[in-house]
Amino acid sequence: MTSQRASIDLATSSALLDTQWRVLRTWLRDTLDDDDVLAAPSVLPQFTVGELLAHVRRAMDALAACEPAVPGLLPVTLGEYLGGYAEAPRHDAPADSTSAVETPASGPVGAGEPAAPGAGPDPLRTLERSTDAAFATLGRLGSDDRVIQTHRAPLLLSDLVLTRLLELVVHADDLERSVRRAGESPVERESLELVAQALLGIVVARGGWSLELVDPLLWMRLATGRVPYHVDRLAEALRARFTSDSVPDLGRMLPLV
Numbered sequence: 001m002t003s004q005r006a007s008i009d010l011a012t013s014s015a016l017l018d019t020q021w022r023v024l025r026t027w028l029r030d031t032l033d034d035d036d037v038l039a040a041p042s043v044l045p046q047f048t049v050g051e052l053l054a055h056v057r058r059a060m061d062a063l064a065a066c067e068p069a070v071p072g073l074l075p076v077t078l079g080e081y082l083g084g085y086a087e088a089p090r091h092d093a094p095a096d097s098t099s100a101v102e103t104p105a106s107g108p109v110g111a112g113e114p115a116a117p118g119a120g121p122d123p124l125r126t127l128e129r130s131t132d133a134a135f136a137t138l139g140r141l142g143s144d145d146r147v148i149q150t151h152r153a154p155l156l157l158s159d160l161v162l163t164r165l166l167e168l169v170v171h172a173d174d175l176e177r178s179v180r181r182a183g184e185s186p187v188e189r190e191s192l193e194l195v196a197q198a199l200l201g202i203v204v205a206r207g208g209w210s211l212e213l214v215d216p217l218l219w220m221r222l223a224t225g226r227v228p229y230h231v232d233r234l235a236e237a238l239r240a241r242f243t244s245d246s247v248p249d250l251g252r253m254l255p256l257v
Contacts, residue, residue, distance in 0.1 A: 010144075010157055013194070023172075026186075028124050028175075030183065043226075044178075053124075056127060057123075064133035066160060068141070068147070068148060068149070070149070075148075077159075078162065078201075079202040081150075144157075162194075165191055166257075169191050169195045173226070199220065199224075200219065203250065212241050214236065215236055218237040223256045
């Protein structure tokens with residue numbers, strides 16, 4: 001059985017976090033053209049588009065505020081850390097079971113109460129300032145993959161950055177489904193594939209199966225509770241590596257967050 005410890009290096013996760021943010025920021029600049037968009041309901045029940053944007057800001061604030069852990073403190077695995085998200089309040093809709101992924105206000109894990117749209121008169125600029133601060137913290141911490149103390153548990157910096165990438169990818173997809181506009185997607189493909197592979201790695205580590213991605217976007221949505229679980233959908237998202245095997249029923253394991 002493979003280890004749950006992440007095999008994604010800090011440089012890769014940091015580079016993709018920057019890439020995904022740039023893609024999302026461009027999409028937001030083209031999309032947030034009036035207050036009606038911010039006030040519109042999102043695909044997350046009880047969240048408007050503006051509240052979802054504020055949630056993304058708080059997720060980046062968690063990275064901006066992180067500090068090195070005391071020497072000798074052992075980090076939890078990525079799977080253990082993400083498992084804590086299940087303790088957050090969940091908001092289920094009849095046709096689309098969904099939840100916000102993480103905010104520093106409750107952990108840094110959990111949806112918590114929706115914040116005021118954008119937390120200011122210019123929600124995108126507010127988000128940009130939080131993201132700038134997050135990347136400044138990454139620069140200050142340096143290239144060593146040290147243990148970071150989060151509100152919930154100690155975590156490797158590479159894993160913390162990966163959770164921020166998860167936040168941006170998942171919520172970029174949420175925003176795109178909330179505000180349907182023609183044009184480029186705010187979900188950057190390489191970032192999506194990395195996040196999907198990390199989520200699959202958690203499943204493989206827990207069950208020992210040999211599985212491969214078929215549809216990274218569908219798998220990400222299933223693993224994060226964005227679409228209702230069904231074995232047929234799972235078979236569209238994943239496949240067994242060997243023809244003699246089959247895709248296991250993950251109904252009791254999903255969503256992972």
